[in-house]
Amino acid sequence: MHNNPVNNYSNHIAIIGAGISGLALGCILKEANIPVVVFEKSSDVSDYGAGISISPNGIKVLQHLDIYNEIVSVSPKPNKAIFFSNDKKINSFDINVITTSRQVLYKFLYKKYMSLDGEILFDHELCDVDFDTLELKFADDKTYKVRHIAACDGIKSLCRKKINCYKEPVYSGYSVWRAIVEKKQQNTHTFLGPNHHIVTYPISDSKISFVAAIKTTKKYQESWRSSGTYEELKDDLVLGNKDSYSFINENTPLFKWGVYIRPHIKNIKYKNLTLLGDAAHPIVPFIGQGGCLALEDAYIFGKLLIKYDCDINKTQNTYEVLRIKRIKTIANMSLRQGHLNHISNPIIVFLRNFVMKRLPLLAIRSVREKIWNYDPEEEIKKIK
Numbered sequence: 001m002h003n004n005p006v007n008n009y010s011n012h013i014a015i016i017g018a019g020i021s022g023l024a025l026g027c028i029l030k031e032a033n034i035p036v037v038v039f040e041k042s043s044d045v046s047d048y049g050a051g052i053s054i055s056p057n058g059i060k061v062l063q064h065l066d067i068y069n070e071i072v073s074v075s076p077k078p079n080k081a082i083f084f085s086n087d088k089k090i091n092s093f094d095i096n097v098i099t100t101s102r103q104v105l106y107k108f109l110y111k112k113y114m115s116l117d118g119e120i121l122f123d124h125e126l127c128d129v130d131f132d133t134l135e136l137k138f139a140d141d142k143t144y145k146v147r148h149i150a151a152c153d154g155i156k157s158l159c160r161k162k163i164n165c166y167k168e169p170v171y172s173g174y175s176v177w178r179a180i181v182e183k184k185q186q187n188t189h190t191f192l193g194p195n196h197h198i199v200t201y202p203i204s205d206s207k208i209s210f211v212a213a214i215k216t217t218k219k220y221q222e223s224w225r226s227s228g229t230y231e232e233l234k235d236d237l238v239l240g241n242k243d244s245y246s247f248i249n250e251n252t253p254l255f256k257w258g259v260y261i262r263p264h265i266k267n268i269k270y271k272n273l274t275l276l277g278d279a280a281h282p283i284v285p286f287i288g289q290g291g292c293l294a295l296e297d298a299y300i301f302g303k304l305l306i307k308y309d310c311d312i313n314k315t316q317n318t319y320e321v322l323r324i325k326r327i328k329t330i331a332n333m334s335l336r337q338g339h340l341n342h343i344s345n346p347i348i349v350f351l352r353n354f355v356m357k358r359l360p361l362l363a364i365r366s367v368r369e370k371i372w373n374y375d376p377e378e379e380i381k382k383i384k
Helices: 020-031 056-064 068-073 102-115 158-162 230-236 290-307 312-341 346-358 360-372 376-381
Strands: 006-016 036-039 051-054 080-085 088-094 098-101 119-121 126-130 135-138 143-151 170-182 188-192 196-202 207-215 254-261 273-275
Touching (some): 020 102, 036 143, 051 102, 088 360, 098 102, 143 158, 207 230, 273 312, 290 312, 312 360
Parallel strands (some): 006 036, 036 119
Antiparallel strands (some): 080 088, 126 135, 170 254, 188 196, 196 207
């Protein structure tokens, strides 16, 4: 696998990727004095400006990591989610979320990890993995021998491809636009269909995140950094309510990406590898749970390592049992939400809006019970 000397990190948990799950896991392991090193392909922690909404299940992890107060001090905390259909308000629901930018979340996770004397090696792009010898080879021809591999390397995970469960992603039928815009807004707003929905929420005192999902045959590139034009956006939103994006113009930096579906995998562990975050569950983004699931993964895997005194095999087995069902449930809920948000049949639109207006508890109960009320700490405590 290599001709160069091997760097010996054989007592370290190797985290591939300094994203949400990677940095959160690093913090948990460092606090427990478990040797850990993070390998990141970029030259720095990501600073791209996409928005992120963190619901109560993710907030619980931030509180356990003791960075919640820092994040909320610079991030909005909307208390209402307001829904519209055909220019008219349907209803509003009480919520308990943080809406911020990914840049802010990365900043405080990174700050926490470094305050614990965490080690992170930038400019390390993973090229190859030997799961038997536990050797990692990087683009600069450096090789590291490690104790275990925690793959937090995102939706296009190389580690996931290496375990022979890789299948080409299939276009979902949806493409998404995003932008960060100078605008004041207090609560989250969702504008529903037909064949599209638009979500806006505050990420600071003066900026909002704009996300527009469109049901379309256009297969945009699967990249959060692929730029688009205002004319393209208008063409995609030809049936959309112009008022819902009137604050966007030709000078607004816009990004577009195609939403692709990857099949559920039966195992999120393989030999000396454990998958976390998008590497474990690349789901469609219609209920805003990708980041929260990544936080949950990191918390549960890290706490299990501590609970089992770094017994890797026992940790992996329990982690998989605890995560697989929840991951599949939320992935399916997200797909269903995409269908509900983009209904074009007027009769079904009427029925959906009627439920949301007249039976509000029914409309949101599933999300609260199955997603938001989840506490990873309580999950760990249940284990005998």
